[in-house]
Amino acid sequence: IVKRGVTRIVTPSTIIHHDGVDPSQHNFLAALHGDDDDICIALWDLSTASVKLLRSNREQLADDLRRYPVSEYLVCRDGLLEQGQLVQAPQQSAADFARFEHGHAMALTMASAYLEGTQLRTVRPRSIEDLSARELLLMDENTCVNLELLRNMGGGREHTLLWVLDRTRTAMGGRLLRDWMRHPLYQQHAIEQRLDAVELLAGQYTLTGSIRDTLGRIHDLERLINRISLDQHKPRDLVALRQSLRFTQELRLQAPHCADSPLLQSQFGNMEDFTSLLDLLDRAMCDEPPVTVKNGQVIRSGYDAHLDQLRDVRGNARDRILHMEAREKQATGISSLKIRYNRVFGYYIEVPKTHQNRVPAEYIRKQTLVNAERYVTEAIKELETSILEAEEQLIPYEESIYADICQQVLQWFDPIINAARSIACIDVLSTFAEVAVAYDYRKPRISPDPVLHVQGLRHPVIEKLSVEPFVANDLVLNTDDQQLMIITGPNMAGKSTYMRQAALAVIMAQMGCFVPATEALIGLCDRIFTRVGASDNLVEGKSTFMVEMSETANILHHATRNSLIVIDEVGRGTSTFDGISIAWSVAEHLSSQGPIGARTLFATHFHELTDLERELHGVVNFHILIRENHGTLHFLRKVAPGAAPKSYGIEVARLAQIPLSVIERAHEILQNLEAREYSPEGRSSVVHSQDPPFLFGAVEDPLVE
């Protein structure tokens, strides 16, 4: 009879078994507390016992949550989310969370109450990271999508920045890399510590190789120890833990070689000496235990004398029966005497009727057959009892020993979690080192000033994808004489790639990763904004222009002087005049003369905007070089100062065999357009109203002269 009862309730966020969760991702329960203007969020990953605290508001909420792999939501009032498990708001927050501010404490209380309801045991997080308090480079979800950081446009993992960088060897490192990519730093010192660590590792080929080989043999310690603590583990988890700790010990040996990096040093410092735990596991656990402890054979022999004895009794049962049979044969002289077993009598002695006269007196008759009699003896009953008792005791006793070992392991919970986090960090840093060597990325210098000086900048993804050598470009942005780059040139020449690679370089640098450039000075960015043209979608029928404008408004409202802004076309989804007006006005607003003055890359088809260079200090024109060769166009992918040559489009039209008369007429019209471009004083007539009654006003002066 099996003891039955609810031992836990499995919900999407409380699956913590191997096959239920993606090892490379967190699996969050999100508890939300607050009102529209201030929503406190606790993201709780039961499988790693880690919690992240966020802060959001109604407007940002969907965007903020989309960045995390949340599989369940808890809300304490309706309206906050369309989907979500509605729970009773706690009367007050649990004492454990008192150190957090009210909203977060309430969210944590909600989450822990819910999780305890599913696990039927106390659940406490081992680490709580308050992201709302940290200084991070902020990116909205849109920007993550546009730059294809973690997911490509199609939603897949291919051809993303993650796809280039993710050479992590451990599951913990994989998760940490994603965290770092979603939340690059905004603190010079912390970034430089990471960069120094990467530099040290990138410079020591053998050391790093050895570290990474060792990392490759460490299992998901974080989730292993959590499964053990939540009693959802199997004997093999302990074996995996033993192996992982063995290699963790090996990893610790490398600490002296990393002494020059304070960050690495502190990570190694966080790894305790697991010798005694390893010794316990070595002595206690078999090499290859079965899937479940219910079958025994989990504990190594020699660990526990009583267990060994029980196993001995069971294992030697047959020998002892044979021994006894031989002895009785000899004692009685009945060669056909046999000891047998059945379910009714247990062990018994069978003697053919022909030998009845020789049966000793101590034999107790139990059953009479046609040709034989069956007996038991005291000795045989004793033997039987000891065999059966051993079998009955063996499994529960082995289970109890196993449980005891788990308890001993759990005393190491915090050291193991700490080691896991250090391993993750060392994994990501050494991954950065490996990638830097593999793709020739260089260490950026970090500056608190809003500058961006990069030489030989490349796009990490396209560089990896392309067969031909990637054409590198330089980039200079500051908030003074080169604050807003207007980039003109035809479609597909490389404007988007150029701008994206600038944003990616900043993100990589602030993650602590080397950058795909020959030299880089990265001024810290507080936020990165991107506005990238979407293509029309007839079936969905969405107004892409409305989306475009909302994205632009978001930038204008939230960008600061320390932000980086990438605008790839604005104002295309409407009439040209409207589009130019909006684009121009937006550019002015972003310029150093306007209220924002952030470093800005601004690609546009509106050639009018190249006039901004004359009008506003800090605005500079750039274009992408193109060469015509025997009737075909070659995109040189090289960025050069100045506006794109205006007649490029008509040139292409000519190459495409548009009739000559049409081409000539187009040139004529172009000249007319250009003639109107500047006022008689040579100033861009877009910016300045023409002097109202120019017919008279403008005429008098020359007459006077």
Next chain:
Amino acid sequence: IVKRGVTRIVTPSTIIHHDGVDPSQHNFLAALHGDDDDICIALWDLSTASVKLLRSNREQLADDLRRYPVSEYLVCRDGLLEQGQLVQAPQQSAADFARFEHGHAMALTMASAYLEGTQLRTVRPRSIEDLSARELLLMDENTCVNLELLRNMGGGREHTLLWVLDRTRTAMGGRLLRDWMRHPLYQQHAIEQRLDAVELLAGQYTLTGSIRDTLGRIHDLERLINRISLDQHKPRDLVALRQSLRFTQELRLQAPHCADSPLLQSQFGNMEDFTSLLDLLDRAMCDEPPVTVKNGQVIRSGYDAHLDQLRDVRGNARDRILHMEAREKQATGISSLKIRYNRVFGYYIEVPKTHQNRVPAEYIRKQTLVNAERYVTEAIKELETSILEAEEQLIPYEESIYADICQQVLQWFDPIINAARSIACIDVLSTFAEVAVAYDYRKPRISPDPVLHVQGLRHPVIEKLSVEPFVANDLVLNTDDQQLMIITGPNMAGKSTYMRQAALAVIMAQMGCFVPATEALIGLCDRIFTRVGASDNLVEGKSTFMVEMSETANILHHATRNSLIVIDEVGRGTSTFDGISIAWSVAEHLSSQGPIGARTLFATHFHELTDLERELHGVVNFHILIRENHGTLHFLRKVAPGAAPKSYGIEVARLAQIPLSVIERAHEILQNLEAREYSPEGRSSVVHSQDPPFLFGAVEDPLVE
């Protein structure tokens, strides 16, 4: 022992079995003959014995061939195609094809030689359609794709015009519908004949319903009879043929009800009376024959006396043995006598040894067993021989009868092929009638003049997809006062839908189908051109602007006054000035003052182009109505005369919460742009050069006055 030998060679274009080919499509072998400037093409569908002749040149070749499901190419010299089976050019064309011009005759000869080489028998097409000589509405492949006629943008069948119209009940009808869609007519009389037929059918609900029920029970006659003629058939094909002919007979009964339509009448006229063939098949073929004739049971009993006799011999063998056994028992008086069979002796009589004395003299002893003797008799050997002979003869004899029936069926080849084609035609026409009733399509009037007057026009696909009622629009185009419509308005307002539905209405009308409109006067179009904006594709890195220009050049070179042109944005992939110049110049070229003067729908974001209305007779502005309501925009999908209001884009920007200062500045810039739009004389300054030194030239006059 099975007779072995190559009976045919299977290649991609010579698969004609059910499961090998898509019943809804032809499966063509394309033979190409000629030089770069003039390539003659024979498209040969072995499975339907039909051939289409095309003409192309090197430039058009890929485009022309892409429209047909070609699975193999034959080329007679290298360089014409990258892939293709290289064959020896024939010395001269076969006499059978002498009536065709040289190139086509050669292509036909090549194809027939190749096919005969695979089929190892004479192969002749039953119908040869010279598409190069027919008057058809031409559309390049691009236009088929842009309008989503047969395939959607993703390559699937969903949400295409075919998806709306294809309610055909027969495989032949399905193929013909695709043919008609690829090749709408350009002959008023032929179109009107189709429309009249559709009108007749659409008006007679019961008649059409009954016709279509009957059609639904007719198999793919065309491919059935071809499989029989190529000896690649199974008995069930004859049964399917029989059923199909039975329902063809039933269909013919409807002829009198269709007397008012000459087209239907001629289709019915092409269907011969199959009574005698049906009688043959009824008498000869079983109801449910096995898969192959090798198992017999294919020919109905009663059809052939000798076959019946053979079957009788085999089928009654057991009875005759039992009968003989009883007779011998009685004759000999041995009740335990048995007649048995084994492989060594065949049939024999077994008599137990105890009865040996009663065995008659004529019994010939064959074998002695422990308890019995085995004998044969003359009678039993005769019986055996007749049984075995019958079995031996039965299958080959049945096969020969079956082959004979096939030969008789093949004498009906032409009538069956003709009937199949008529059935296909009746199927498509009645499909059009059914669709017209289902979706309230109306009969268009056809005119030889280049006009297009449509009231209440809808988009057939989007109408079917959308939940809300589709907003219908009127359309007037001619080559006089409303020749070129400039359509402005924001993205997604419905410009593309409006223009596409115009092109679809023309195609449907010229196919002979009713159109989704309340009233339509369709002036015949010789060609339809579309140029529709493609979205950028960063990974492919193609210059979409180059593609855009090539497509435009194609229109400018090939459009005539009788064409219909749909341009959905041109000049967007380059700088604004270039784009405007090209768009303007293209519009002038297409206008009635230019060399083309075709009916043109021209959507653009270049608001400048609305000035064309002032400059060129026949150019008219239209826009799509939009209403703002409580801060959100409603696309009314209604097309109205006049240019779109210019400030729409800035309005959207305001709704999207772009900061007010930016909005105000955009308005200012817009005014500056508008101020430059016209010369002091109020003429569009794009078209006309400004009077060179206007500073003085323009001033003197008022002073003089």
